């Protein structure tokens with residue numbers, strides 16, 4: 001286990017920014033920490049990296065407690081904060097030498113180390129330029145470069161693509177994926193597609209609480225209470241929908257009739273634990289209504305997330321508890 005959070009809570013004044021969260025990240029994983037603005041992502045990243053103590057709970061990096069064994073733990077950490085700590089009056093090269101010094105890279109290894117990092121992150125052509133004259137995308141690369149100097153096992157990246165243009169976003173994501181081959185990564189984001197594109201697993205946080213943890217690929221199914229199918233069936237609308245609605249597990253059937261070619265096109269929603277496809281096939285065949293097409297309709301992560309947050313808001317409303325968003 002490279003990152004481990006146990007019952008971590010952070011209270012600012014009377015406000016719980018992070019509320020009793022626990023999760024871990026395995027060696028080699030890229031974990032997405034996903035949530036809307038104000039969910040508690042930056043607060044969590046700052047606690048993981050030891051910049052801020054939790055009000056309660058514990059955090060371990062590579063087995064070391066980030067506060068009780070801070071020196072050991074921090075040796076394993078590289079951090080890209082939301083606003084990277086760049087000295088903009090330095091050139092890329094001199095800044096990276098400075099970072100080597102800070103991180104205790106031995107003097108005789110600094111030149112090679114910088115060469116390696118600059119190549120890996122794609123900074124070769126801007127090495128001699130002042131950081132303040134670089135584009136936002138390149139500045140972010142410099143931020144990533146400082147994070148990986150010292151070869152930390154764990155990289156903590158806080159909203160690494162925020163404020164970049166689409167081309168730069170793609171480039172930074174590609175670099176992160178590449179870094180994921182050698183480092184364990186946790187990255188925070190409020191962008192769902194980023195998680196699907198970059199991460200192996202995702203923790204979804206909302207209002208300081210974890211609302212879901214799953215493999216990126218499973219999440220959309222796991223959070224559903226329903227499955228959805230698209231079906232095209234040759235037959236009259238009323239008869240066909242009556243048969244399907246009569247199958248055990250069917251929650252909803254909607255669609256339209258194509259009178260010209262005598263088919264109906266339906267969207268069928270069922271409970272997750274039931275796979276109705278076989279039974280539907282036989283029932284419709286028996287009645288003389290052949291299935292022309294049948295396919296499963298997955299939910300996108302985006303829809304899942306919308307669903308999660310709106311459900312949460314509905315809950316709050318129903319309790320008469322009006323909350324303003326940060």
Ligand SMILES: Nc1ncnc2c1ncn2[C@@H]1O[C@H](COP(=O)(O)OP(=O)(O)OP(=O)(O)O)[C@@H](O)[C@H]1O
Pocket residue numbers: 012013015016017035036037038039040041042043044190326
């Ligand atoms: N230093 C602070 N003092 C008081 N409240 C804070 C402080 N920092 C954050 N908060 C509050 O804690 C909550 C979580 O903030 P946090 O910055 O961790 O969220 P986030 O998910 O990173 O959102 P964003 O993407 O907007 O930064 C918010 O309600 C925020 O207003």
